[in-house]
Amino acid sequence: MPASTGTIELSIVMPCLNEAETLATCIDKANGYLARSGVAGEVIVADNGSTDGSQDIARAHGARVVDVEAKGYGNALMGGIEAARGDYVIMGDADDSYDFSRLDAFVERLRAGDQLVMGNRFKGGIAEGAMPPLHKYLGNPVLSWIGRVLFRSPIGDFHCGLRGFDRRSILDLHLQTTGMEFASEVVVKSTLGGLRVSEVPTTLDKDGRSRPPHLRSWRDGWRHLRFLLIFSPRWLFLIPGAVAFFLGLIGTLAITFGPVVFGRVGFELSSQIYLAALTVVGYQSVLFAILTKIYAQHEGFRIPRSRNFDRLERRISLESGALVGLALFLVGLVIAIWQFSAWAASGFGAFDHEGAARTAVLAALFMMLGSQTIMAGMFLGVLKVGLRKE
Numbered sequence: 001m002p003a004s005t006g007t008i009e010l011s012i013v014m015p016c017l018n019e020a021e022t023l024a025t026c027i028d029k030a031n032g033y034l035a036r037s038g039v040a041g042e043v044i045v046a047d048n049g050s051t052d053g054s055q056d057i058a059r060a061h062g063a064r065v066v067d068v069e070a071k072g073y074g075n076a077l078m079g080g081i082e083a084a085r086g087d088y089v090i091m092g093d094a095d096d097s098y099d100f101s102r103l104d105a106f107v108e109r110l111r112a113g114d115q116l117v118m119g120n121r122f123k124g125g126i127a128e129g130a131m132p133p134l135h136k137y138l139g140n141p142v143l144s145w146i147g148r149v150l151f152r153s154p155i156g157d158f159h160c161g162l163r164g165f166d167r168r169s170i171l172d173l174h175l176q177t178t179g180m181e182f183a184s185e186v187v188v189k190s191t192l193g194g195l196r197v198s199e200v201p202t203t204l205d206k207d208g209r210s211r212p213p214h215l216r217s218w219r220d221g222w223r224h225l226r227f228l229l230i231f232s233p234r235w236l237f238l239i240p241g242a243v244a245f246f247l248g249l250i251g252t253l254a255i256t257f258g259p260v261v262f263g264r265v266g267f268e269l270s271s272q273i274y275l276a277a278l279t280v281v282g283y284q285s286v287l288f289a290i291l292t293k294i295y296a297q298h299e300g301f302r303i304p305r306s307r308n309f310d311r312l313e314r315r316i317s318l319e320s321g322a323l324v325g326l327a328l329f330l331v332g333l334v335i336a337i338w339q340f341s342a343w344a345a346s347g348f349g350a351f352d353h354e355g356a357a358r359t360a361v362l363a364a365l366f367m368m369l370g371s372q373t374i375m376a377g378m379f380l381g382v383l384k385v386g387l388r389k390e
Helices: 025-035 054-060 071-083 106-113 133-151 166-170 182-192 217-230 233-256 269-298 307-316 318-345 353-383
Strands: 010-016 041-047 062-068 088-091 114-119 163-166 197-201 259-260 265-267
Touching: 010 025, 010 071, 010 233, 025 054, 054 062, 062 071, 071 166, 071 182, 088 106, 106 114, 106 163, 106 197, 106 233, 114 182, 133 182, 133 217, 163 166, 163 182, 166 182, 182 197, 182 217, 197 353, 217 318, 233 259, 233 265, 233 269, 233 353, 259 353, 269 353, 318 353
Parallel strands: 010 041, 010 088, 041 062, 114 197
Antiparallel strands: 088 163, 114 163, 259 265
């Protein structure tokens, strides 16, 4: 991976896949900015397999072409970032929707010490026809709002294609996504990694291409949303799981002693069965959230740590999981044995079928929770096995 030479301050990186119609304009604007501002810089075109002569156009207009074989928006950008020689990188699409001649605000914030500077199109202005209504009024605002809520990010436009950053800081995040969700990964990992993040107004013009864009609204929107949710196990698994677990457990315990009536609504055996299932699903969700976070920290992902979780992690192990799980299983087994003994004492005669079923549901629930805990402890033991990584 090339290191910064110290002689180039700014690398302007443009991902490219068949952008012959607009590429020259973008490169000329970028070179014009460098000449006007006096910033020592370079223009890099990260080509992702163009077949329309984009590479030759780029070289003819003074850009350095980096060929990136692995397909995808994220792959192309990472190829350009890794090849960049500047201390700072500003990336932007090569479709002439962003004005590369107006990068002063980005450079100013980078020089001031910000490590990620995002453009905000909603503050800078969106030209008529530059963004489909679905993206402008639903997709971008909703996904950006979700990102701000889940990760406490200050960014109001998660998916702006024009952004600048400190090259070394971004490389240290070890970005992994290969497609359009790369845009969200940069913001999320920068925020979670404690980088100094800011945004500046930028404009979005109608792109100059005659062909449709590479973006696919629903597919790429779902990929962004999926990334945001999976990278936040607290909101996807822990909180919903905890709510489901406690509601299910309390309801199951209450009905064990007889029907529960609220006004004109009654809850009996069938309700208890569903509540027990809710308890199991909620408990599994909580376990999954804990194991996901432990795995992420074990693999070195930059995620926020808390004292409470660190204390919890120190206390849980294969052995502690097995002991807690065995205790839960034994509670269920004892209830089942007690129930069988009571039946045997009556001479295996007739009994209250509904009452017995309610008790059996409770016994089965505790045995299932115990089994889940034991298996989660075993999986945790697998996660904590020390391996030599090459």
